[in-house]
Amino acid sequence: MLTATDKNFDNNPKVDQDFLVTVAKTVPVTPTTPQNPNEDPQNPKPGDPIDPKNPNGPTWTKEALDKLNNIKSVTRTITYIKDDTDEEVSPTEAPKWTDKVSFIRTVVVNQKDGSVVGYDTTGDGIADVAATDTTSGWKSAGTAKFAEKISPVVKGYVVKPNQDTQGT
Numbered sequence: 473m474l475t476a477t478d479k480n481f482d483n484n485p486k487v488d489q490d491f492l493v494t495v496a497k498t499v500p501v502t503p504t505t506p507q508n509p510n511e512d513p514q515n516p517k518p519g520d521p522i523d524p525k526n527p528n529g530p531t532w533t534k535e536a537l538d539k540l541n542n543i544k545s546v547t548r549t550i551t552y553i554k555d556d557t558d559e560e561v562s563p564t565e566a567p568k569w570t571d572k573v574s575f576i577r578t579v580v581v582n583q584k585d586g587s588v589v590g591y592d593t594t595g596d597g598i599a600d601v602a603a604t605d606t607t608s609g610w611k612s613a614g615t616a617k618f619a620e621k622i623s624p625v626v627k628g629y630v631v632k633p634n635q636d637t638q639g640t
Contacts, residue, residue, distance in 0.1 A: 498589050499523045500597040502578040503543050505613045513543050513576045513613045523583045536586030542579040544610070547572045548618050555629070565626045571619050577609035 499522060503513035518534045521527050552566035553559065560568075578592040580599040590599025593609035601608045623631045 496582045496584055497523075498580045498597075498599065499583045500578050500580050500592055501540065501542065503576045503613070505576070506574075512545055512572075513574050515540055515543065522581065522586050526583070530584055530586070532586055536581075539588055540579045540581075541588070541606070542577045542591070543574065543613075544576075545572050545574040550621060550623075552623070552626070552629075561626055561629065566624045566629075569621050571621075573616060573618060574613040575610045575616075576613045577611065 501515065503515050505513055515537055516522075516532050518532050518537060520532050522530050522532055522536075548571055550569040552561040552568075554561055578595070578597070580589045580592055580597065581587060582589055588603040590603050591601050591605060591609045592598060593600040
């Protein structure tokens with residue numbers, strides 16, 4: 473229970489202070505997981521309702537969507553290079569290979585303006601970590617591995633082991 477002393481937050485203990493606390497309802501936002509692993513997960517689009525259960529409520533702005541920080545992707549490109557040069561092997565003999573792994577996390581936002589409250593790490597729709605946390609709650613959108621790539625056989629060339637950027 474608060475006493476009059478607890479309510480003083482200025483230099484005048486004879487005057488009690490009133491203050492209003494407004495608690496806004498929050499909404500979890502989890503990006504969609506694409507069927508094709510080379511496509512990016514998707515957030516809502518500008519103009520979509522912040523709370524899907526309230527289609528006539530406030531809508532997303534590009535600025536608010538840009539602050540969600542709930543999608544990260546890593547792209548790997550394999551390029552075949554002629555030995556001791558910077559020249560690529562002909563794309564008909566050894567085409568470049570690009571694939572992607574994406575990670576998502578559920579962001580919890582204020583339903584009035586889309587501002588980030590925090591991130592849900594347990595799946596209950598409640599912010600468990602602060603909006604400033606950049607490492608918690610990430611999970612793979614699909615598989616967390618790059619696709620296996622068998623290097624093509626190119627006449628006159630030999631694949632050298634351990635030449636990739638991952639060192640494997």
